Amino acid sequence: MNGLRWNRRKILRAASLLPLLPYTRSPAEAATPTPACAPGGAVTATQTPGPYFTPDSPLKADFTPDAAGRRVSLAGYVIDRNCRPLRGAVVDLWHANADGDYDNQGFRLRGHQISDSAGRFAFTTIEPGNYGVRTKHYHVRLTAPGRPQLTTQLYFPGNLRNAVDFIHQSNLEMRTAETEGGVRARFDFVLADT
Secondary structure (H helix, E strand, O other): OOOOOOHHHHHHHHHHHOOOOOOOOOOOOOOOOOOOOOOOOOOOOOOOOOOOOOOOOOOOOEEEHOOOOEEEEEEEEEEEEEOOOOOOOOEEEOOOOOOEEEEEEEEEEEEEEEOOOOEEEEEEEOOOEEEEEEEEEEEEEEOOOOOOEEEEEEEEOHHHHHHHHOOOOOHHHHHHEEEEEEEEEEEOEEEOOO
């Protein structure tokens, strides 16, 4: 960058100068797909859980009674590198509300599902707001029998803040589609072997 050395502080300062950018999608912009399952192939990337993980979330699939906002149907599969479904994986999801605030006292916008025999999971929730200088994201922790725990974050493709978020990774962007009632999002998690 023309001899400039960028560190986290400079990136945060630059991002704070940006106006609050609306969530946008470009049809021409395609997210890097979920890693393909193949022997020796990549597994889903890990990321920090952030400061707001709360253990013992309730078993629930629908977060919408707890918050107002644009509806998101998030679904996918938990699989291994050989494309085999992983049954019984606990998929723990938490995120900010539409204003970018986290509930640190209770379990609004927090919960988990257990993948079925086909490895499927599904949540109905809302689109989170930008959190400070961070772009919109979901936090996810997966625990599957006999496998190392995976903690990561999921991102919305096309959000202009993705470019200035110091944690964002394009290979963790969900595949999304507009629907009459909001957004349909999909992400398949590929877990490592023991």
